[in-house]
Amino acid sequence: xKENMSIGDIFSYDKKFQSIIRNMLxxxxxxxxxxxxxxxxxxxxxxIYVNPSLCAMTGYDFDELxxxxxxxxQGERTDQRVLDDLKEKIEAGxxxxxKTKNYRKDGTEFIMEWKIVPVHxxxxxxxxxxxxxxxxxxxxxxxxSVDTKLPFEP
Ligand SMILES: Cc1cc2nc3c(=O)[nH]c(=O)nc-3n(C[C@H](O)[C@H](O)[C@H](O)COP(=O)(O)O)c2cc1C
Numbered sequence: 001x002k003e004n005m006s007i008g009d010i011f012s013y014d015k016k017f018q019s020i021i022r023n024m025l026x027x028x029x030x031x032x033x034x035x036x037x038x039x040x041x042x043x044x045x046x047x048i049y050v051n052p053s054l055c056a057m058t059g060y061d062f063d064e065l066x067x068x069x070x071x072x073x074q075g076e077r078t079d080q081r082v083l084d085d086l087k088e089k090i091e092a093g094x095x096x097x098x099k100t101k102n103y104r105k106d107g108t109e110f111i112m113e114w115k116i117v118p119v120h121x122x123x124x125x126x127x128x129x130x131x132x133x134x135x136x137x138x139x140x141x142x143x144x145s146v147d148t149k150l151p152f153e154p
Pocket of ligand 1: 037038039044070071073087090100102112114116129130133
């Protein structure tokens with residue numbers, strides 16, 4: 001087996017192995033400590049998938065997030081400059097890494113750190129975006145919004 005095997009290599013294996021890997025990927029998403037969100041690449045970035053950790057972090061059920069824009073997590077103290085940076089990066093096909101203030105279903109504020117990567121289709125167009133997200137609870141961390149280096153108050 002070659003070094004640095006990719007998911008693409010794994011899926012070129014036989015059908016039985018493909019279904020095992022599919023189950024493993026599903027389980028990984030189900031038990032992950034990080035939230036995972038997948039959106040369409042179109043306007044408003046409609047959500048097509050969230051994992052249980054993302055639901056636990058935000059307080060929303062899967063059905064409440066499906067088809068909605070991740071913008072529903074934003075509020076008064078969400079930094080627009082971080083969002084502008086995010087949009088510029090991901091639409092240029094780059095990875096975004098940032099932190100911002102977000103809001104749960106019950107209105108409570110939390111600091112969310114996330115990475116967003118573009119996902120390409122067979123024609124190499126960006127079809128979806130995938131994000132891994134976690135709540136920052138350790139207030140001793142460096143308070144910048146990572147890529148943008150914008151400081152913010154906890
Ligand atoms: C995959 C993905 C995940 C996102 N997750 C969040 C999030 O958790 N919190 C947030 O404030 N914005 C998030 N965003 C950014 C918002 O979707 C974006 O700011 C909002 O849709 C406004 O976009 P617009 O400027 O095109 O209207 C995410 C975007 C993508 C593509």
